[in-house]
Amino acid sequence: MVQQRPVLAATLPVVGTAAAVALWWLAVVAFDIEPYLVPAPPEVARVFADMPGDLFAEAKVTLGETLAGYGISVLAGVLIGTLIAGSRTVERAVYPMLVALNAAPKVAIVPLLIVWFGFDSAPKVVMAVLFCFFPITLATAAGLTTTPADLVELSRSLAASRLQTFAKIRFPAALPQVFVGLKVALPLALVGAVVGELFAADAGLGYLITSSGGSGNTALAFACVALLSAISIVLFYALVAIERMTLPWVRATTA
Structure with missing residues (x-):
């Protein structure tokens, strides 16, 4: 019975995904939804078959921006979280600014980033940092103070x-809490990079979504969203694997 658990753990996500796709397909057919509104799964699959090179080239751009922003956030977030945990003075001086920055509507900052950094990858990396920096800082400070x-x-x-x-x-002792922040922040870094691409980019999956919307190619937009979801899942479980290798005692004591 114990040997079946890994198989079951690997099978359940596949079954859940297949069920969601089946419900999506059933809804499109049952309600006779026009393809330009919601394409059926075969139409999205056809996009992957027709233009795999373009999709994965744009995905590579988005992935690079995401990892760059995430790496900067990890370094800065752990450092500032450590300073906050180690000094009440730093906490009182820095924490209100961090809360204000996190509460600011980040989409409204994109035009400023374009003015400051232009249309290359820098605004997208900064957006990724803005989206995922706060959870890492907060988790690090919380872990070090407990x-x-x-x-x-x-x-x-x-x-x-x-x-x-x-x-x-x-x-x-703080690492389990730090990894909680890292896992929360990783998908947010991808979201930040895509938000930046939606407004100011000539490459990336966010740019492809914007251009597909303008041309009415909804299937391409759905394919980009599906690819973004797949990237997020792979990155998340890669981080989970790193956590298990780094903190084997946590899994042993909480099993």
Whole structure:
């Protein structure tokens, strides 16, 4: 029975996806929806068959912007989250600005980014950073401020320095919470990159969605959305695999 669990875990997502596609197809046929409004799954599949090179070339652009923005957010978010957790002064000085930045309507910032950075990949990378920076910072700060008290007392009894306590106890203990923020932020980075492409781009899946909407090619837009979903799923589970390799004790203690 235990050996069947991995098979079941791998099968259920496939079954769920197939059921969703079947319901989509059934709704299109049952309600006689026009293809220019909602295409049937075979029409979307035909787009993948007719132009795989174009789709994957644009996906490569979007993926590069997403990973660049996400990487910047991880470095900056972990650093600032660490500073916030380590100093009440920094927390009081920085936290209100972070909350205000996160609450700002990011779509409204796109025209400014175009003025500042032009039409190349920089505005999309910045949008990815704006979308995913806050969850990483918040998760890092939360993880570092909830270190078990007995571990902190143990480090003090061993006369560990503040740096040693951080490196050996506080940061490892915070990693599960940090990975929660990383997993929340990763799909948001993709969303940010696509939002930037919708407004100012000559490449990427967001640009392809905009151009397909202008030409009435709804099947192409659906294909782009499906490809974006697939990219998000692959990136998310790649991060989950990294988490399991990095923190094997968490899975063992919570099983």
